[in-house]
Amino acid sequence: MTTLPETTQRKMGLVIDLDTCVGCHACVVSCKGWNTENYGAPLSDQDPYGDDPRGTFLNRVHSYEVQPLAESGMPHPAAQLIHFPKSCLHCEDAPCVTVCPTGASYKRVEDGIVLVNESDCIGCGLCAWACPYGAREMDEAEGVMKKCTLCVDRIYNDNLPEEDRVPACVRTCPAGARHFGDLGDPDSDVSKLVAERGGMDLMPEQGTKPVNQYLPPRPKDRVMAAPDAQIDVLAPLLAPVAEEPKGFIGWLDKALEKI
Amino acid sequence: MLDQPKLDTSPKVSDEVRKTTCYMCACRCGINVHMKDGKVAYIEGNRDHPVNKGVLCAKGSAGIMQHNAPSRLRAPLKRVGPRGSGEFEEISWDEALEIATGWLEPLRQEAPEKLAFFTGRDQSQSFTSFWAQNFGTPNYAAHGGFCSVNMAAAGIYTMGGAFWEFGQPDWENTKLFMIFGVAEDHDSNPIKMGLGRVKERGAKVIGVNPIRSGYNAVADEWVGITPGTDGLFILALVHELLRAGKIDLRYLAEYTNAPVLVNCDASSPDHGLLMRDENGKLLVIDRVTGEPAAFDKKGVKPDLSASYEKDGVTHRPVMHLLAERYMGKEYAPEAVAERCGVSARRIRAIAAELARVAFEEEIVLEREWTDFRGQTHKTMVGRPVSFHAMRGISAHSNGFQTCRSLHLLQILLGSVEVPGGFRFKPPYPKPVSIHPTPHCKVTPGKPLDGPHLGFVRGPEDLALKEDGTPARIDKAFTWENPMSAHGMMHMVISNAHAGDPYKIDTLFMYMANMAWNSTMNTRGVIDMLTDTDEDGEYVIPHIIYSDAYSSEMVAYSDLILPDTTYLERHDCISLLDRPICEADAAADAIRWPVVEPDRDVKGFQTALVLLANKMKLPGFTNEDGSAKWADYADYIVNHERKPGIGPLAGWRKGEDGLTHGRGAPNEDQLKTYIENGGFFVNHIAKEHAYMKPWNMGYQEWAVGMGLYDSPQPYIFDLYAETMRKFQLAAEGHGERQPPEHLRERIKATLDPLPVWYPPFEDGHVDPVEYPVHALTQRPMAMYHSWGSQNAWLRQIHGRNPLYLPTKIWEANGFAEGDWARVTSAHGEITVPVAHMAALNENTVWTWNAIGKRKGAWALEKDAPEATKGFLLNHLIHELLPPKGDGLRWANSDPVTGQAAWFDLRVKIEKTAAPDEVHPTFAPIRSPVGTGPDELRWKVGK
Numbered sequence A: 001m002t003t004l005p006e007t008t009q010r011k012m013g014l015v016i017d018l019d020t021c022v023g024c025h026a027c028v029v030s031c032k033g034w035n036t037e038n039y040g041a042p043l044s045d046q047d048p049y050g051d052d053p054r055g056t057f058l059n060r061v062h063s064y065e066v067q068p069l070a071e072s073g074m075p076h077p078a079a080q081l082i083h084f085p086k087s088c089l090h091c092e093d094a095p096c097v098t099v100c101p102t103g104a105s106y107k108r109v110e111d112g113i114v115l116v117n118e119s120d121c122i123g124c125g126l127c128a129w130a131c132p133y134g135a136r137e138m139d140e141a142e143g144v145m146k147k148c149t150l151c152v153d154r155i156y157n158d159n160l161p162e163e164d165r166v167p168a169c170v171r172t173c174p175a176g177a178r179h180f181g182d183l184g185d186p187d188s189d190v191s192k193l194v195a196e197r198g199g200m201d202l203m204p205e206q207g208t209k210p211v212n213q214y215l216p217p218r219p220k221d222r223v224m225a226a227p228d229a230q231i232d233v234l235a236p237l238l239a240p241v242a243e244e245p246k247g248f249i250g251w252l253d254k255a256l257e258k259i
Numbered sequence B: 001m002l003d004q005p006k007l008d009t010s011p012k013v014s015d016e017v018r019k020t021t022c023y024m025c026a027c028r029c030g031i032n033v034h035m036k037d038g039k040v041a042y043i044e045g046n047r048d049h050p051v052n053k054g055v056l057c058a059k060g061s062a063g064i065m066q067h068n069a070p071s072r073l074r075a076p077l078k079r080v081g082p083r084g085s086g087e088f089e090e091i092s093w094d095e096a097l098e099i100a101t102g103w104l105e106p107l108r109q110e111a112p113e114k115l116a117f118f119t120g121r122d123q124s125q126s127f128t129s130f131w132a133q134n135f136g137t138p139n140y141a142a143h144g145g146f147c148s149v150n151m152a153a154a155g156i157y158t159m160g161g162a163f164w165e166f167g168q169p170d171w172e173n174t175k176l177f178m179i180f181g182v183a184e185d186h187d188s189n190p191i192k193m194g195l196g197r198v199k200e201r202g203a204k205v206i207g208v209n210p211i212r213s214g215y216n217a218v219a220d221e222w223v224g225i226t227p228g229t230d231g232l233f234i235l236a237l238v239h240e241l242l243r244a245g246k247i248d249l250r251y252l253a254e255y256t257n258a259p260v261l262v263n264c265d266a267s268s269p270d271h272g273l274l275m276r277d278e279n280g281k282l283l284v285i286d287r288v289t290g291e292p293a294a295f296d297k298k299g300v301k302p303d304l305s306a307s308y309e310k311d312g313v314t315h316r317p318v319m320h321l322l323a324e325r326y327m328g329k330e331y332a333p334e335a336v337a338e339r340c341g342v343s344a345r346r347i348r349a350i351a352a353e354l355a356r357v358a359f360e361e362e363i364v365l366e367r368e369w370t371d372f373r374g375q376t377h378k379t380m381v382g383r384p385v386s387f388h389a390m391r392g393i394s395a396h397s398n399g400f401q402t403c404r405s406l407h408l409l410q411i412l413l414g415s416v417e418v419p420g421g422f423r424f425k426p427p428y429p430k431p432v433s434i435h436p437t438p439h440c441k442v443t444p445g446k447p448l449d450g451p452h453l454g455f456v457r458g459p460e461d462l463a464l465k466e467d468g469t470p471a472r473i474d475k476a477f478t479w480e481n482p483m484s485a486h487g488m489m490h491m492v493i494s495n496a497h498a499g500d501p502y503k504i505d506t507l508f509m510y511m512a513n514m515a516w517n518s519t520m521n522t523r524g525v526i527d528m529l530t531d532t533d534e535d536g537e538y539v540i541p542h543i544i545y546s547d548a549y550s551s552e553m554v555a556y557s558d559l560i561l562p563d564t565t566y567l568e569r570h571d572c573i574s575l576l577d578r579p580i581c582e583a584d585a586a587a588d589a590i591r592w593p594v595v596e597p598d599r600d601v602k603g604f605q606t607a608l609v610l611l612a613n614k615m616k617l618p619g620f621t622n623e624d625g626s627a628k629w630a631d632y633a634d635y636i637v638n639h640e641r642k643p644g645i646g647p648l649a650g651w652r653k654g655e656d657g658l659t660h661g662r663g664a665p666n667e668d669q670l671k672t673y674i675e676n677g678g679f680f681v682n683h684i685a686k687e688h689a690y691m692k693p694w695n696m697g698y699q700e701w702a703v704g705m706g707l708y709d710s711p712q713p714y715i716f717d718l719y720a721e722t723m724r725k726f727q728l729a730a731e732g733h734g735e736r737q738p739p740e741h742l743r744e745r746i747k748a749t750l751d752p753l754p755v756w757y758p759p760f761e762d763g764h765v766d767p768v769e770y771p772v773h774a775l776t777q778r779p780m781a782m783y784h785s786w787g788s789q790n791a792w793l794r795q796i797h798g799r800n801p802l803y804l805p806t807k808i809w810e811a812n813g814f815a816e817g818d819w820a821r822v823t824s825a826h827g828e829i830t831v832p833v834a835h836m837a838a839l840n841e842n843t844v845w846t847w848n849a850i851g852k853r854k855g856a857w858a859l860e861k862d863a864p865e866a867t868k869g870f871l872l873n874h875l876i877h878e879l880l881p882p883k884g885d886g887l888r889w890a891n892s893d894p895v896t897g898q899a900a901w902f903d904l905r906v907k908i909e910k911t912a913a914p915d916e917v918h919p920t921f922a923p924i925r926s927p928v929g930t931g932p933d934e935l936r937w938k939v940g941k
Helices: A027-035 A126-131 A170-172 A189-197 A230-240 A245-258 B063-067 B093-110 B124-136 B147-157 B187-201 B214-218 B230-243 B251-255 B318-326 B332-341 B344-360 B399-412 B489-498 B522-530 B554-555 B603-613 B632-638 B671-676 B695-703 B721-730 B740-749 B759-762 B806-811
Strands: A011-019 A059-066 A078-088 A105-107 A114-116 A178-182 A213-215 B016-021 B030-034 B039-045 B076-080 B088-090 B115-119 B168-171 B176-180 B202-207 B219-222 B261-264 B283-285 B293-294 B307-312 B313-317 B363-365 B381-382 B385-389 B422-425 B507-510 B542-548 B559-562 B572-573 B585-591 B653-655 B657-659 B679-683 B772-777 B803-804 B817-824 B828-835 B843-845 B906-910
Touching: A011 A189, A027 A059, A027 A078, A027 B039, A078 B076, A078 B214, A105 B489, A114 B147, A170 A178, A170 B039, A178 A189, A189 A213, A230 B344, A230 B507, A230 B542, A245 B251, A245 B318, B016 B585, B030 B147, B039 B063, B039 B344, B063 B313, B063 B332, B076 B093, B093 B115, B093 B559, B093 B603, B115 B124, B124 B603, B147 B399, B168 B187, B176 B344, B187 B214, B202 B214, B219 B344, B219 B603, B230 B318, B230 B399, B251 B399, B261 B283, B313 B318, B318 B759, B332 B344, B344 B385, B363 B653, B489 B507, B489 B522, B489 B906, B522 B554, B522 B671, B542 B554, B585 B671, B721 B740, B803 B817, B806 B828
Parallel strands: A011 A213, B115 B507, B176 B202, B176 B385, B202 B219, B507 B542, B542 B559, B772 B843, B803 B828
Antiparallel strands: A011 A178, A059 A078, A105 A114, B016 B030, B030 B039, B076 B088, B076 B559, B168 B422, B261 B313, B283 B293, B307 B313, B363 B381, B572 B585, B585 B679, B653 B657, B772 B906, B803 B843, B817 B828, B817 B906
16 A cells, blocks of 8 residues: 655646547647657557557547537537546545555655656556546556656656646647646646636546546537527627618618718 | 655657658648657657647657558559559669659650649649649649639639638637538648637637537537538528628728629620720729729729619629629528528527627727728728638538638628638738639640649630540539639549540559549449450559558559658648748748658659659750759759749848848758758738738738739629639630530539539439438548558547437437448448437538558558448449439539539448448558557657
């Protein structure tokens, strides 16, 4: 069994905007590329050109269809598709750490990042079993547990320009749907964003206290949603100046006088 | 304190960063290639690059797997078994070039048209067309005809520029962004970045698409329209805006042909043509004098309302014709709602929202500028509504008119080239009048008489021989599709096989997977490629193909010229072609070999230079008979299209040192590009960055950059007079006359004002028998034939079920894991299905080009792409079903010839699950074997 630190100096993590994520998988592949080349063993791929290609990824995007409930102004709301990127949430009460029999899984005191020390990992898989989010993956080739490192080898890396000292997934996200920072600091940009947009814990009932936060999608299909009140707001915009071409040409002449 | 391992948090990232241009799709982002031990270690976006500003998509980040793919071809190949067997032997480049010139040179001397040279997703079209022109064949085009020519041509014919490469929304200022038929590729990263910016500001996004995925999934409003009806929906919006007078009258009067006078005498041979003065200038009524005046006369105030009588003929402004057409009841929301699958109430709500944002949220920028009439304006007024559209509206047989309808809507709102609206990127705006016309005059042993592709102005520009038959093998620029600005690659093999309009000898193609996903009627095309005549000879005698990878098309070729990967080659992303410009800047870029190939391969363009040198093609040869260029890099630096204008605009030699735009070749140009991150950018002054077609400051800057030879201000063509000229011919006017069977179709479809008509398949196929629309979309993480062998990306998109809407799913009692038989008038496939609720209720769809043939792409034969993946292409024919008139009617847009992929109608039936998808194809023998069983990719220590 491994002990979690009582507190961490900072709570570094990701804020993922589900309103903006278009589900493009850029973060997934950028992560794969960086982490294949960097921290620990490469992320291997088994049967990469065969019938069952399966490799290790530290970040994956899932898509879910959602059917909003009917409301009076919108009796038949259209289904929606939500793209949901998921990686380790660097929980404050990380069950993957406490379950580790060798101490290989640990949570860093200085920034709260949950890491696996690969030289101590025996590949027993208990941590993956304990994680309610399915955020850890066993590397088949290396036999060690892999997980998001929050690019610990980027975020403090003096060999990178300062603006690049963010996780690879954040740097690459084309839609700007991923944000990185200290969620323990209420004045940080990410904390403010969470406050502003109603950021949420993923599965709070699990009691893991995840550091990563998700920003919910904005309400959709509202042009028709509200009862007739909404239409009344818009209706004057379409008040006819003419019903027939002839009347329209007359209107045109007068309107041109005014400009 | 816990005992934590000590980590090196500052490991060395790489030995070196080499900056080049991505080619994992067509978007041309800048990339930083991190090198370790001389090998590619990691690829990320280039922060300084104008296209992607540091971000990179999944495809780009997976470039390392593409560059090292086991499917890379290794050496030139000569076919030794029958076509389609995949049996080849590796040969030397000398032998390969000898074989190719052995076929080509006799054709060049005797009948150059017997070479059909078509390049696929080619980013060097200004070079490949130059090669074809110097060879002398009229049969050249790239892939635009089966991609999105409707979008490009409608944009250029209407407003002198189009979406994607040629324009972009004003991301920083727009307040409402509306997209139509945008699949998840074009313009890959810029759209995602733009959506992010728009959402960050709380601005609204409306997505019009039968499928709610990708960009449409994050849109605030989703309009799940019925395929092929976008034009009708748009014209209903136009109807509402006209009725409410919510149009920008000043903009229409000053910057469009809405005030230009039209001959309205039905008995006149000039009926419907625009009135001009003795200098050929378009005429308007000047509100100041009440008299006709040239549209661009200093101080003229064009009138949208007044008519003019001359010699007993009434001339009315275009605006009258617009009002008469679109205020008609047939375009009322109630009249279109059912066909579009969008309620009348919703159409009105969207029209009102467009009106509100355009006119109540007007933007005014304090930027002084002078227009082409000499008037100076203190400000730039913006209507912050922007649009983008792509293949979803374009790949229909009514696509050209639908794209024109969308441009009509944009222009009525006054939202083109204004703050917050849609903006052009250099070299656009560019009026049709300075584009070339098509050329097709063949002289054996000599170059063609001019560029192949262009913009016809009327029947006189059609590519017809003296006997009236088509001059081109693809029948581009004929009465069947007069304005086919990008050619019609999808018709080449079918026409060559049929000998219609004539037979060819050699088919030469590049980066186009015509034996699989890049063709309609895949089975039929495979049979055409392998068909033999009575003497046992192939009907298409020779096929030369260039590709970097072991694609399906390789097996159907006689001679393979192996291309490099994108990290091993020189390229230029040129202002002569489709550059990387932004609305605020002209920019171009290069690729360069960040690694040298470890195989016996050459960049295709270099292979073309070598072929040209062997044949001593005129444009490639000095007067003394020596070759002008040794390879493509040499051409990029030293070729001049006209004096001072070359493929790259940056760092040319001026009189006083280096200059940009116009200047002499600079031998250090590529080195300078490399030092600058692989690209060149030249910004437009703030005062010149909007209103470009009319802004004299911009016009003069563009002349300096070499984009124009002189200022070219123009007005937008809401009324397309060129189209009216084709209608006039169909009505019997003029010397060049269409064949009888096409007269009625030309009258109906080449309407000079945007019009909607049902997709042709609706008229040829029983909509009761085939009630369901079937579409494909590109996934964001896969680029059709380029990507599917990528070891990382195929783990994301290795399968493609057919997605069915709830109505069809429930009516047929489908359950998870089921399969369906999908039948069109042309064919039948049996495929796995999945349920999707966020989908138009009469539409099914799947991801494009995930299906692969067994043996291709170095995949194992049991790869899911080959056993469960499938193509809809088997259901789509290049011809419409026979009408009994003995004619071959193309399944294409009647204006541009664009392949009508999305007109497809099918029926769906549940069926027992087979072992594999149907139809099945025998495996082809792989010339490269298959990939490894495991990857542990780490090049550094």
